[in-house]
Amino acid sequence: MTEALTRPDCAALDAADPLRDLRALFTLPDGVNYLDGNSLGVMPATAPARAAQVVQQEWGEGLIRSWNTAGWITLPQRVGDKIGRLVGAKPGELVVADSTSINLYKVLSAAIEIARQDHPGRRVILSERSNFPTDLYIAQSLAQQHGFELELATGEQIAARLDERVAVLMLTQVNYRTGALHDMAALTAQAHRVGALALWDLAHSAGALPVDLNGADADFSIGCGYKYLNGGPGAPAFVWAHPRHASRFWQPLSGWMGHASPFTFDTDYRPAEGVSRYLCGTPSVLGMSVLECGVDTLLAAEPIGGMAALRDKSLALTDLFLAQVDARCAGHGLRSVTPADRQRRGSQVSLACPGVSGYAVMQALIARGVIGDFRAGDGSDAEPDLLRFGFTPLYTRFVDVFDAVTALAEILSTEQWREARFNQKAAVT
Ligand SMILES: Cc1ncc(COP(=O)(O)O)c(C=O)c1O
Structure with a gap:
């Protein structure tokens, strides 16, 4: 149903999203489309001041008294x-x-x-x-x-x-x-x-x-x-x-x-x-x-529907991603290993990518600011290499999903992932 959505359609979904203001609770770097909250969540905007308070006041001034006073x-x-x-x-x-x-x-x-x-x-x-x-x-x-x-x-x-x-x-x-x-x-x-x-x-x-x-x-x-x-x-x-x-x-x-x-x-x-x-x-x-x-x-989401509302948005995001990949990456052999059934799906989508280097595709995505991650398989159909995309409804927008698929489609159709710089393995994937 959602495969025909355009970027303006996605922007309209964001404008109508009752959870849209929660994104302001985070500090997201410019130019980053972060789809890896299933590995490491984004920094809450309050975290630097809180850390400074603990270090400077509670530790620096309160010292051992802070076990009780703080x-x-x-x-x-x-x-x-x-x-x-x-x-x-x-x-x-x-x-x-x-x-x-x-x-x-x-x-x-x-x-x-x-x-x-x-x-x-x-x-x-x-x-x-x-x-x-x-x-x-x-x-x-x-x-x-x-x-x-x-x-x-x-x-x-x-x-x-x-x-x-x-x-x-x-x-x-x-x-x-x-x-x-x-x-x-x-x-x-x-x-x-x-x-x-x-x-x-x-x-x-x-x-x-x-x-x-x-x-x-x-x-x-x-x-x-x-x-x-x-x-x-x-x-x-x-x-x-x-x-x-x-x-x-x-x-x-x-x-x-x-x-x-x-x-x-x-x-x-x-x-x-x-x-x-x-x-x-x-x-x-x-x-x-x-x-x-x-x-x-x-x-902070509790007054606006809490985890149930976050779940609704998470499923809408993963539905959109699955539909967009289907519609715009067809012919490149990608296959979702994430259940299509909403009852059986968490908040991430993993794509098997036979015929391409999943590691290199992810590196090329990251170079464009689209951050997911890669999990190697054993090469079998049962456990293929995977491109993982996590959707955190607190800060991920529908346009982010659209833009990620645009980048993925381009990397696959131009075969940009073949460039040597995307094929050098780092310690953490
Ligand atoms: C299911 C599951 N359990 C545990 C962990 C990590 O455990 P730890 O925080 O002790 O490294 C992970 C990390 O990705 C995980 O996916």
Whole structure:
């Protein structure tokens, strides 16, 4: 339906967009059409002043007093409660801490311990073969330590593999390669029917689409601060445990900040009540303060429809991109691996590009200011090289989608991607 849209049509969609003013909450460099918020979100306009305030006043002048006077000590809970509003967690259920990888280690360890007690014979952690590698690596390490086995299936096979052998179902809600969205509520319910726990990585869904951890009755969850939450490079991550588990097991990284009373300096570890036990060491104050600026950009959408309105726009953007690629890049062999079905799509579109160097195409796009990224495949049809485009409804406009496809079509039709400068590999793709 949208393939016939022209640039003026897209400009009209932007003018009518009820979320259009949110873009002013960000600092976007001139000449950049940023379609990589699924990897690193754009800088909130408030971030530089907030960082300066933390460094100059809170640290520079307040010094150690700022743990109390500037509220540093409660940052994990305060920012955690704000993120909780975006993912269906109640106040006190979610904390900010460490990285996604480390938080996964904590909650997967807890899930394994619970499964050992409740279903002693079970040994299987079930996950998706194309889950993000850090998730698979952490699960491999824990499986080895605990005598468990990591079983991998394709996204489509997961439901059929969920049976009484499975101790923990560990999934990322939106696949980082394809942008395919799992039905969290349905898979969690199915996991529970067979007695398995459900652990969800929200790296590509928190801040990208409405998530309801309590509504889905999930068991554990973790997520990333620097993608759709716009928290800045290496921003701290978050961790959530359903209240029925939060106080049940000690987490393996039993650091002093997860102690019930850190400042009594007890010799013995006694975990805090609830999710605060998932803290480990001293919180990264600068990182959490800037992350809060990013989370606030999402909360700014609450009066104008919140995550539901952001989701509507995200789907309109990805619909438009898919239709424009179809209409204007035909004949170059591009193929979307992202579900056409809106119910099954996250907030990104990934294009397989057989016959061209996807890496070089992306470099040529970046040289024109259109920033997406490239993910190499294994060369097979099942796992092709991918051009990834993330659509962050807070700041991406319909004209940005149109302009990105214009650049892509030109690079393909002129074969500009063949230039040597676009074929030199950098460390980060
Ligand atoms: C699904 C998923 N989990 C985790 C991570 C990253 O984890 P960390 O922040 O610990 O590097 C990513 C990064 O892209 C991811 O896509």
